[in-house]
Amino acid sequence: MKVSDLGEFGLIEHLKAKFSLAEVGDDTACVELADLKILLTCDTLLEGRHFLPFYPISTVGWKAVSATVSDIIANGGKPLYLLVSLLLPDVELKKVDELYEGMTKACEFYGTKIVGGNVVKAEKLGLDLFAVGQAERFVGRSSAKAGDGVFVSGTLGDSLAGLELLLMERKNYEDFELRLIERHLRPTARIDYLRHISKYANASMDISDGLASDIRHMAKRSGLRFNIFKEKLPLSKELYEFAKKHGKDPYAYALKGGEDYQLLFTHPPERMNPFLDMSQIGYVQEGEGVFVDNKPLEEYGFDHFRS
């Protein structure tokens, strides 16, 4: 049997079971040291797979930091320290400087800092970031409660639309298209939600693989049924414009699009905070599975959404 027969999630499940790997399951591991809750996570970006050589390299640095701290924040932690492990071909020093500029700007923004790391020669550029955070309360994906509302931050699907625009490699883009591209290249981890998540959320994770994929994990791990409603999915006006111009279904982008780094979380509906850009997209009840407009998510499938 090959790794591809299992897939990424299958492989992780297999390794967890076979080697009794401890708390593996959330994107962040929570360990206790003395009476501190320490969150640990890592994230990898490889050239050719997660970014392409023509991307502005400073945005790759920004995104690597954002993706990594996003996991800490989603689990209710304040990101504190980063280590940067760099796979580095023999590029111009200027390129490494720009990469670090992107990373250090992001670190300033999130109030974290790079305290170490290492550099290894490689054929292609790659970044592996390790983040350490601290939480008063660890908020994982497996602790949603029946009766909770299901919430997301911000808008969904923008990053995927931005990626598709970027890959067109056009000479000219309209303003709304540039904003979508920007959301793909320079996503912002929702550190402004940290207090809300830490204080009120029963379950939380970031949406990095797309809502459809991530909410299935949360429902399964929580052992509950998640009902969401297509019309409730928050869409940006840029995504509407994009969908209209290119004849696409914007809800498909909101459901399947990854790398928005928005938050998916649950808590009692009355904890809704009108000062944050959060939307209630559904609710949690006893049972299992994810339902969109009362139909199993699987029946929607991704193909249904492809236009």
Added chain:
Amino acid sequence: MKVSDLGEFGLIEHLKAKFSLAEVGDDTACVELADLKILLTCDTLLEGRHFLPFYPISTVGWKAVSATVSDIIANGGKPLYLLVSLLLPDVELKKVDELYEGMTKACEFYGTKIVGGNVVKAEKLGLDLFAVGQAERFVGRSSAKAGDGVFVSGTLGDSLAGLELLLMERKNYEDFELRLIERHLRPTARIDYLRHISKYANASMDISDGLASDIRHMAKRSGLRFNIFKEKLPLSKELYEFAKKHGKDPYAYALKGGEDYQLLFTHPPERMNPFLDMSQIGYVQEGEGVFVDNKPLEEYGFDHFRS
């Protein structure tokens, strides 16, 4: 200017200065959380660069864990938790299992555990390990004191000899050769020295790049002169046999050979502990540079030692 014009150490110095990267300098970063001293480090092994496809893959797992915890131990910390970031081509699942078997065996040995990580598809196998440890006192490389003795644990040069034997890809090896190969493939981080280092060492680091390279860093960072003596370098009888059989200078291996993961540390000579396999190889005095038998290390050079 390209990255290769600076070299690895030059690049790290450049980035440290340009981006005011905090405590970067030791292989481990020490951060304080509440009143805890937390040590953070990461280490990368790439196929084709740090190991070859024909190596038993479980030894690669063992070595990755050993190399990573070695940095924590060298700085006086107890390794507690590991994250494993895997770059994974579509290999047989069995190979991944064997890799994890090697890692989990090493984790048991060092009393640490894997609590998380991630998996990314890649063309070549690679491991990036991130370790978290805890120290009562951080023992870095920059705090040697004049009057200290210079000590190393175990024997030096075995790993390089083992590597050269391994690369011969012979069908048959003598017993002493197999032991050298074993030391290259399955090095042991000196966790048995943890209490000694934590309690008595003024400066400490692990010897991963070779004594000549690592001791220069310690002398420079400590701002002191290190005098060592060739005849004091601890050699294994296996290395003697290897040197005799192949007409090599065993001291060259002890000075330039990397990946032994022995410890280099300083403290007052009277702190010598006869129950540990430590050797005093020299002493520290006011001044600068590293001297071997009273000649600057540079004059020895590596070429001098090549036979």
